[in-house]
Amino acid sequence: MKSLQDSTVAIIGLGLMGGSLALALHAKNACRKILGITRNPHTRAQVLARGIVANASADLDLAAEADIIILATPTQTILKQIPQVGTVARAGAIIMDLGSTKREIICAMQALPAHLDPIGAHPMCGKETFGFDAADANLYHNAAFVLTPLERTSPTALALAQSVAIALGARPIILDAVRHDRIVAAISHLPFTLAAALMTTANEFACTDEMVYTLAASGFRDTTRLAASDTTMMLDILLTNRENVVSAIHACSRHLAEMAEMIDRRDASALRAWLERAAISRRQLF
Amino acid sequence: MKSLQDSTVAIIGLGLMGGSLALALHAKNACRKILGITRNPHTRAQVLARGIVANASADLDLAAEADIIILATPTQTILKQIPQVGTVARAGAIIMDLGSTKREIICAMQALPAHLDPIGAHPMCGKETFGFDAADANLYHNAAFVLTPLERTSPTALALAQSVAIALGARPIILDAVRHDRIVAAISHLPFTLAAALMTTANEFACTDEMVYTLAASGFRDTTRLAASDTTMMLDILLTNRENVVSAIHACSRHLAEMAEMIDRRDASALRAWLERAAISRRQLF
Numbered sequence: 001m002k003s004l005q006d007s008t009v010a011i012i013g014l015g016l017m018g019g020s021l022a023l024a025l026h027a028k029n030a031c032r033k034i035l036g037i038t039r040n041p042h043t044r045a046q047v048l049a050r051g052i053v054a055n056a057s058a059d060l061d062l063a064a065e066a067d068i069i070i071l072a073t074p075t076q077t078i079l080k081q082i083p084q085v086g087t088v089a090r091a092g093a094i095i096m097d098l099g100s101t102k103r104e105i106i107c108a109m110q111a112l113p114a115h116l117d118p119i120g121a122h123p124m125c126g127k128e129t130f131g132f133d134a135a136d137a138n139l140y141h142n143a144a145f146v147l148t149p150l151e152r153t154s155p156t157a158l159a160l161a162q163s164v165a166i167a168l169g170a171r172p173i174i175l176d177a178v179r180h181d182r183i184v185a186a187i188s189h190l191p192f193t194l195a196a197a198l199m200t201t202a203n204e205f206a207c208t209d210e211m212v213y214t215l216a217a218s219g220f221r222d223t224t225r226l227a228a229s230d231t232t233m234m235l236d237i238l239l240t241n242r243e244n245v246v247s248a249i250h251a252c253s254r255h256l257a258e259m260a261e262m263i264d265r266r267d268a269s270a271l272r273a274w275l276e277r278a279a280i281s282r283r284q285l286f
Numbered sequence: 287m288k289s290l291q292d293s294t295v296a297i298i299g300l301g302l303m304g305g306s307l308a309l310a311l312h313a314k315n316a317c318r319k320i321l322g323i324t325r326n327p328h329t330r331a332q333v334l335a336r337g338i339v340a341n342a343s344a345d346l347d348l349a350a351e352a353d354i355i356i357l358a359t360p361t362q363t364i365l366k367q368i369p370q371v372g373t374v375a376r377a378g379a380i381i382m383d384l385g386s387t388k389r390e391i392i393c394a395m396q397a398l399p400a401h402l403d404p405i406g407a408h409p410m411c412g413k414e415t416f417g418f419d420a421a422d423a424n425l426y427h428n429a430a431f432v433l434t435p436l437e438r439t440s441p442t443a444l445a446l447a448q449s450v451a452i453a454l455g456a457r458p459i460i461l462d463a464v465r466h467d468r469i470v471a472a473i474s475h476l477p478f479t480l481a482a483a484l485m486t487t488a489n490e491f492a493c494t495d496e497m498v499y500t501l502a503a504s505g506f507r508d509t510t511r512l513a514a515s516d517t518t519m520m521l522d523i524l525l526t527n528r529e530n531v532v533s534a535i536h537a538c539s540r541h542l543a544e545m546a547e548m549i550d551r552r553d554a555s556a557l558r559a560w561l562e563r564a565a566i567s568r569r570q571l572f
Contacts, residue, residue, distance in 0.1 A: 219512050239552060253539050
C-alpha cells in the first residue's frame with residue numbers, strides 16, 4: 001500500500017477548496033506530486049509558475065497517472081465528472097470529492113468501475129469569497145473533515161483519505177452520507193438560506209427608504225455574510241439536498257412564527273425563556 | 287450655551303453601551319466631569335478606582351448636577367427612568383438616551399417637565415457580550431449615531447448631542463423616531479430573531495443527533511452570533527418595536543417560503559437569479 005507521501009494527487013478544480021488543498025499539500029510537502037486540472041488558464045499558469053503543481057491541464061486525462069483523484073468542483077459538476085473520471089483513472093486509483101452534499105455523490109460513485117476505489121469527503125470549512133485568488137493553505141486547519149465511505153471503499157482508501165485530512169491539519173470524522181446531509185442542512189445550508197432571505201428582505205426595505213443601509217452595522221454584516229457565497233456552489237448544494245434543506249427551512253420558519261406570535265401577544269415571560277435558551281446554547285457552543 | 291467640554295455628563299447604566307461611552311469620553315477628555323450611576327457596586331468601585339468618573343452612585347439623585355444626562359439602560363428601564371430623571375434633573379438639563387427603539391422613548395420624553403431638554407439617540411453599534419467588563423472605548427468608532435429630536439428639542443440640545451457623537455468618533459444622523467424604528471426592525475432586530483431561530487432549530491436537530499455541533503463551522507458561528515446577545519436588552523427591544531419586528535419577520539418568512547418552494551420544484555434558473563441578487567447586493571454593501 002502506497003502512503004500519501006508516495007502518492008500522486010490530481011486535484012480537479014482549483015477554486016477556493018481545491019486551490020487551498022493544493023497550497024496546503026504543497027506547503028507541507030505531503031505527497032509525491034500534485035497535478036492540477038482547471039479550465040481557468042490564468043490559474044493553470046499561476047500554479048505552474050509557483051511550482052505548486054508538477055503539471056496542469058484543462059483536461060481530465062491528466063488524472064490518468066494519479067493515485068488519488070480529488071474532485072473539488074461544485075456539486076453538480078462533480079456529479080457529471082464522476083463517470084468521466086471513471087473512464088480516465090487507472091486501476092486502484094482512489095476517487096475522492098470535496099462536495100458539500102454527499103448522498104447523490106455517493107450514489108454516482110457507486111456506479112464507478114469496480115477497479116476504482118471511491119470515497120466521499122466534505123471538509124467543514126469555507127469562506128464567502130471564492131476562486132484560486134481566495135485560496136489559503138490554512139483553510140482546512142482545525143476543520144472537521146467528514147469522510148463518507150461506500151460499502152465498496154477499501155481500508156486503504158479510507159486510510160489515505162484520513163491521511164489527506166491530517167496533512168491539511170483537519171480532523172477526520174467518518175459519517176454516513178444520509179446522516180451527513182441531514183446535519184449540514186441544519187448547520188450549513190439553513191444559515192445560508194437565512195442570510196440570503198435577510199439580504200432580500202433588507203433590499204426590499206431599502207427600496208422605499210434610502211437610509212436603511214446607512215444604519216446597518218456589524219450584526220447585519222455578520223448575519224448576512226453567507227449571502228455573498230458563490231451562487232453556483234450554493235445552488236448545487238440546495239438542489240442536491242432538497243428534502244433536508246426544505247425541511248430545515250420549514251422547522252426554522254415555525255420557530256420564527258412562534259417568536260412573532262409571542263412578540264405580538266406581548267408574552268414577555270415566554271419570550272424571555274425562549275430567547276434565553278437560544279442565548280445560553282450559543283454561548284456554550286463558541 | 288455650554289460646550290460639551292464645559293459640561294458635566296451623568297451616565298445612567300454602565301454596561302456595554304454606557305460603560306463604553308464613559309471610557310470614550312474619559313479617554314478623549316471630552317467633557318468637564320463624568321458621573322456614573324449603576325446598581326452594580328463592583329462597577330462603581332472600578333470606575334471610581336480608575337478615575338473614569340468623578341463620582342458614582344446607585345441613586346439617580348447623583349444626576350441632579352449634570353448638564354447632560356444619558357440613559358444607557360435597557361429600553362424598558364429607560365421608559366421607567368425617564369419620569370424619575372424628570373424629578374431629579376436641574377432646569378435646562380439635556381436628557382438623552384441610547385435605547386435601541388425610539389418611538390416609545392420619545393413618547394415618554396414628551397411628558398418630561400418643560401424646563402428639561404430631551405433628545406433620543408441610538409448608536410448603531412454593539413457586541414453580543416455585555417456588562418462593563420465588555421465595555422470598549424472604541425465601540426462607537428465609525429458607527430452611525432442616530433439622533434431623534436422631539437419637536438421641543440432645542441438647537442442647543444441637538445448640537446450638544448451631535449458633539450457627544452463626534453467625541454466618540456461616531457457619525458451623527460438625524461432621523462424621525464418612527465422611521466428609525468422601521469429601519470432597525472429590518473437591519474438589526476430581524477437579524478437577531480433569525481440568529482435565535484437558527485440556534486433553536488439547530489438545538490432541535492442536536493437533540494436527535496450528537497454530531498450536529500461537531501460539524502458546525504464558521505458560517506454557523508457568524509450567522510448565530512447575535513443569538514448570544516443580552517436577553518433583557520433584546521426582549522425590551524422586541525417588545526417596544528412589536529409591529530415593525532413582527533412585520534419584518536413575516537416579510538422574511540415569505541422570502542424563506544419562496545426559496546423553499548423554488549428548491550422543492552427544482553427551479554434552478556429562478557433560484558439562481560434570486561440567490562445572485564442577494565449575493566450581489568451583499569458584496570456591494572460590505
